[in-house]
Amino acid sequence: MILYYLQKLLFQLNRDPATRKQYESDFDGLLMEYDLTHEEKEALGKPDIGLLYVLGVNGQLLMHYAALKGYAWPDYIQSMKDGVAQHGPVRAGIYTMVED
Amino acid sequence: MALVFAGVCSHAPGITGRTHLAKPEDKDSFHAAYDGMRVSLEETRPDALIVIGAEHFANFFMNNMPTFAIGMGDSYEGPIEDEAWLGIKKHKVPGNRDLSTRLIQRVMQDVDVSYAEEWKFDHGIMVPLNFLTPRYDLDIIPININCQGPPLSPLARSYALGQALRRACDETPERIALVGTGGISHWPATPNSGKINEDFDREFLGIWAANKKSELLAYTDEDIYRRAGQGGFEIRTFIAVAGATAGATADIRYYRPIPPFAVGCTIGVVNLQQAGMRTAA
Numbered sequence: 001m002i003l004y005y006l007q008k009l010l011f012q013l014n015r016d017p018a019t020r021k022q023y024e025s026d027f028d029g030l031l032m033e034y035d036l037t038h039e040e041k042e043a044l045g046k047p048d049i050g051l052l053y054v055l056g057v058n059g060q061l062l063m064h065y066a067a068l069k070g071y072a073w074p075d076y077i078q079s080m081k082d083g084v085a086q087h088g089p090v091r092a093g094i095y096t097m098v099e100d
Numbered sequence: 101m102a103l104v105f106a107g108v109c110s111h112a113p114g115i116t117g118r119t120h121l122a123k124p125e126d127k128d129s130f131h132a133a134y135d136g137m138r139v140s141l142e143e144t145r146p147d148a149l150i151v152i153g154a155e156h157f158a159n160f161f162m163n164n165m166p167t168f169a170i171g172m173g174d175s176y177e178g179p180i181e182d183e184a185w186l187g188i189k190k191h192k193v194p195g196n197r198d199l200s201t202r203l204i205q206r207v208m209q210d211v212d213v214s215y216a217e218e219w220k221f222d223h224g225i226m227v228p229l230n231f232l233t234p235r236y237d238l239d240i241i242p243i244n245i246n247c248q249g250p251p252l253s254p255l256a257r258s259y260a261l262g263q264a265l266r267r268a269c270d271e272t273p274e275r276i277a278l279v280g281t282g283g284i285s286h287w288p289a290t291p292n293s294g295k296i297n298e299d300f301d302r303e304f305l306g307i308w309a310a311n312k313k314s315e316l317l318a319y320t321d322e323d324i325y326r327r328a329g330q331g332g333f334e335i336r337t338f339i340a341v342a343g344a345t346a347g348a349t350a351d352i353r354y355y356r357p358i359p360p361f362a363v364g365c366t367i368g369v370v371n372l373q374q375a376g377m378r379t380a381a
Contacts, residue, residue, distance in 0.1 A: 008163065014180065015157075015220060059288060059290050060156035061156075064181065067185050073118060081291045084291065094325070094330040096290070098329070100292060
């Protein structure tokens with residue numbers, strides 16, 4: 001199921017120390033446990049925060065993944081804007097970008 | 101006894117985690133308003149504080165999403181987020197299993213709720229606690245309303261939850277304080293973070309403070325999403341407090357859009373003596 005398991009992985013990563021440990025020691029093995037598309041795996045691995053945003057990852061999950069990967073808050077915001085510019089509008093979910 | 105205190109407050113993580121980005125006067129005035137809420141709460145000498153929040157995937161996910169969940173633990177922990185990111189140290193937070201159990205059993209007479217003996221608080225509860233119970237010495241009973249993973253329940257059910265909670269509080273011997281915490285209009289964790297619709301906020305707060313049930317429940321999720329963003333779905337927490345305090349008006353003690361905090365920062369306190377129900381001396 002597209003997006004559901006991508007968000008499930010981030011949910012577990014945010015809250016479960018064991019998942020965090022596996023993320024650091026066995027990233028590929030962790031990905032195997034979730035039904036992810038090739039695009040989702042690539043976006044997680046790079047990481048491509050902008051693409052994860054466009055794929056529809058809820059911002060409440062994504063902002064913690066960005067922080068884990070060392071993004072300062074302004075960089076996180078910019079990476080989502082860059083993602084929309086590069087990949088087009090958000091494809092799913094309720095965390096779309098709107099006109100200011 | 102009864103409900104001895106009720107109010108609403110904001111919980112955005114920037115309030116504690118990104119203080120350096122806000123104008124000092126904005127940050128200081130809002131933190132002072134939060135401290136004033138703490139003083140008012142303490143004056144009512146509560147035995148426990150119920151926090152109606154809208155968590156953000158700390159405990160509940162789309163594999164098994166409860167519409168309403170009430171904590172039933174001896175204790176809780178939080179924040180789940182990185183301490184430095186949120187600006188709040190990790191704490192063990194006292195709960196009250198016995199009181200929770202009695203409240204849940206009474207609420208269940210009117211509204212179906214899930215319960216949770218394990219609960220990791222995210223910023224949605226920890227930011228309010230950081231200001232309201234800074235010594236973490238008051239029993240906390242968390243309640244969650246799903247505001248993140250649609251389908252979301254109709255607003256009327258949040259009002260009904262509040263009414264059921266009020267009946268439960270009125271039948272317990274303890275002195276209960278109640279705080280609802282959510283955003284009004286905001287677009288958190290998106291490229292639009294910092295966008296705030298002050299017109300919507302002031303309109304909603306006016307209706308909430310007057311406790312006009314029919315007007316509160318007239319909002320649709322389509323309208324909320326268009327005018328107040330996905331963060332606006334959290335008005336369910338305010339509506340639950342309105343349900344718990346039907347018949348009373350409230351004072352909006354503080355409202356100011358603070359874009360670095362990504363929300364119109366709000367403190368509201370209900371004039372419970374007007375509620376026409378049992379009140380505590």
